[in-house]
Amino acid sequence: MPCLCETCENVRAVSTARSRFLLCRLSATNAAYPKYPPQPVVRCDGYRARKFADERSVTHMLPLYHDPHFTFRFADDRSIPRFHLEGVEIGRRVAVYKINPDSGERLSLLATASVGEGGWVDLIEPIIVRAGEAFIAVPDSPS
Numbered sequence: 811m812p813c814l815c816e817t818c819e820n821v822r823a824v825s826t827a828r829s830r831f832l833l834c835r836l837s838a839t840n841a842a843y844p845k846y847p848p849q850p851v852v853r854c855d856g857y858r859a860r861k862f863a864d865e866r867s868v869t870h871m872l873p874l875y876h877d878p879h880f881t882f883r884f885a886d887d888r889s890i891p892r893f894h895l896e897g898v899e900i901g902r903r904v905a906v907y908k909i910n911p912d913s914g915e916r917l918s919l920l921a922t923a924s925v926g927e928g929g930w931v932d933l934i935e936p937i938i939v940r941a942g943e944a945f946i947a948v949p950d951s952p953s
């Protein structure tokens with residue numbers, strides 16, 4: 811599952827003996843961005859593609875884990891009628907949870923839906939997201 815932070819010029823990887831964290835440098839100047847964004851981030855208004863010279867080192871860094879969900883975060887207020895899940899097959903059920911944007915803790919179920927054509931998920935009612943808030947989309951396990 812692709813993670814925007816891995817190729818973003820605003821990220822700094824922080825490694826310890828046992829773990830690796832992705833630190834968002836925008837957090838120093840903008841409260842909408844948590845210091846350690848819950849991964850993987852698949853949609854982010856602050857994303858800026860890293861210049862080519864840096865891409866090699868990023869490409870060769872392996873994330874230590876993959877979460878079976880997609881994280882969406884926004885720097886301004888949005889109404890979200892649909893979103894895209896890369897690589898999730900048509901027909902999979904998806905649960906959408908509001909999360910604590912800093913810790914990633916699940917707060918409440920916002921919606922459920924099915925993945926449609928091309929990985930697009932159309933919601934019955936748009937999700938209203940305020941600046942700095944985030945949600946995750948969690949596909950059901952394949953049957």
Ligand code: SF4
Nearest residue numbers: 815818821834854856
């Ligand atoms: S949270 Fe957004 S701005 Fe920060 S490093 Fe990740 S993609 Fe870049």
